[in-house]
Amino acid sequence: MRKIKNIEKAAERIKKAVQNKERIILYGDSDLDGISSVVILEEAIKSLGGHVNCAFFPDREKDGYGINAKALDMLKDKTPALFITLDLGIGNVKEIDAANKMGFEVIVIDHHEPLAGVPKASIIVDPKQEDDDYPFKGLANVGVTFNLCEDLLGKNISKNLKNSFLELAALGTIADMVPQVEQNQEIIEQGLRSLKHTFRPALRAFLDILGDGKVFGESMQKIISALNAAESINFENESYLLLTSSDRKKCEEMVQTLLEKNKYKQTQVKNIIQEVERRISQKKDEPVIFEGDPSWKLTLAGSVASTICNKYEKPAFIFKKMDKESCGSVRNPKGTNSVDAMKSCDRFLMTYGGHAQASGFRIKNEHLQKFEKCLNDFFKK
Numbered sequence: 001m002r003k004i005k006n007i008e009k010a011a012e013r014i015k016k017a018v019q020n021k022e023r024i025i026l027y028g029d030s031d032l033d034g035i036s037s038v039v040i041l042e043e044a045i046k047s048l049g050g051h052v053n054c055a056f057f058p059d060r061e062k063d064g065y066g067i068n069a070k071a072l073d074m075l076k077d078k079t080p081a082l083f084i085t086l087d088l089g090i091g092n093v094k095e096i097d098a099a100n101k102m103g104f105e106v107i108v109i110d111h112h113e114p115l116a117g118v119p120k121a122s123i124i125v126d127p128k129q130e131d132d133d134y135p136f137k138g139l140a141n142v143g144v145t146f147n148l149c150e151d152l153l154g155k156n157i158s159k160n161l162k163n164s165f166l167e168l169a170a171l172g173t174i175a176d177m178v179p180q181v182e183q184n185q186e187i188i189e190q191g192l193r194s195l196k197h198t199f200r201p202a203l204r205a206f207l208d209i210l211g212d213g214k215v216f217g218e219s220m221q222k223i224i225s226a227l228n229a230a231e232s233i234n235f236e237n238e239s240y241l242l243l244t245s246s247d248r249k250k251c252e253e254m255v256q257t258l259l260e261k262n263k264y265k266q267t268q269v270k271n272i273i274q275e276v277e278r279r280i281s282q283k284k285d286e287p288v289i290f291e292g293d294p295s296w297k298l299t300l301a302g303s304v305a306s307t308i309c310n311k312y313e314k315p316a317f318i319f320k321k322m323d324k325e326s327c328g329s330v331r332n333p334k335g336t337n338s339v340d341a342m343k344s345c346d347r348f349l350m351t352y353g354g355h356a357q358a359s360g361f362r363i364k365n366e367h368l369q370k371f372e373k374c375l376n377d378f379f380k381k
């Protein structure tokens with residue numbers, strides 16, 4: 001069977017690090033895809049007898065998406081170490097140069113589109129890298145990581161452990177909104193089947209609180225949005241702490257907190273959507289919806305953009321406008337490509353990246369108008 005490029009290499013390198021008791025740092029994106037990737041890789045490493053020194057999650061709002069200078073600065077006294085990125089990293093050319101200089105060895109596990117150049121990581125696993133001939137390109141990052149964990153543990157993987165990985169892989173895959181076909185479909189089916197009987201205290205707590213174990217319906221969506229509503233503070237993520245906790249009582253408290261937070265988040269999202277709709281109703285009809293505001297939270301931009309994009313069937317660029325820069329999320333209707341659009345306007349951007357249907361960007365405020373026009377021109381074609 002064909003494998004994702006470099007996945008065996010990455011597994012071998014991680015095994016060696018475990019044997020040699022090297023320090024291992026996991027650095028994941030703060031959404032459920034990134035978090036579930038970190039959790040299952042950490043548990044696979046543990047099951048090999050190894051130990052992860054720290055799991056780090058950037059706050060998208062404060063620190064920005066991906067690897068950033070602040071994180072590297074906080075981690076620099078941990079060198080030498082194996083620095084594994086999950087659900088991010090493929091776009092961090094500069095930051096990975098800096099990490100290399102500090103003495104980290106970087107392994108990138110990602111599923112995002114590579115941009116102009118790939119970073120100088122020691123190993124890159126990303127089904128979307130140019131010379132990867134793995135036939136299925138639609139895996140969520142947790143799907144890629146699940147493949148890696150299977151390679152790491154080989155025949156030693158117990159049925160219970162595998163099922164427990166699949167439960168998180170299913171939730172992360174659904175949360176990341178990748179197409180539910182081929183291996184994604186298998187992961188989701190097997191994972192949800194197992195979820196009903198989960199041993200993981202956090203998921204057990206969710207099912208008990210949300211009631212009657214209707215895993216396939218509403219409860220599951222609530223679990224996903226609650227886990228996605230978690231915040232990363234000082235590079236520590238609430239959902240990660242919850243999913244890795246073995247304290248049943250504590251899990252129940254954390255689940256309640258997250259459910260509350262999510263409710264509040266949903267109200268805020270609704271308010272922003274109303275404001276966006278008010279604004280577009282007063283404008284002339286353009287191919288792209290492009291709206292930002294200083295009061296909008298960046299962490300809500302993705303949800304807002306999704307709803308707007310689905311409703312109006314247009315690319316939606318929703319951003320938080322800060323003092324000098326703006327940062328936002330993009331959602332595109334099927335058949336259009338947000339990354340290609342931004343590539344054609346990249347002279348106005350500081351950074352950008354993601355997938356055809358979902359991506360993000362950062363821009364200097366003085367370029368906002370030119371960027372908007374460039375996008376409209378692109379989609380007029």
Ligand SMILES: [Mn+2]
Nearest residue numbers: 033087141176
């Ligand atoms: Mn992802």
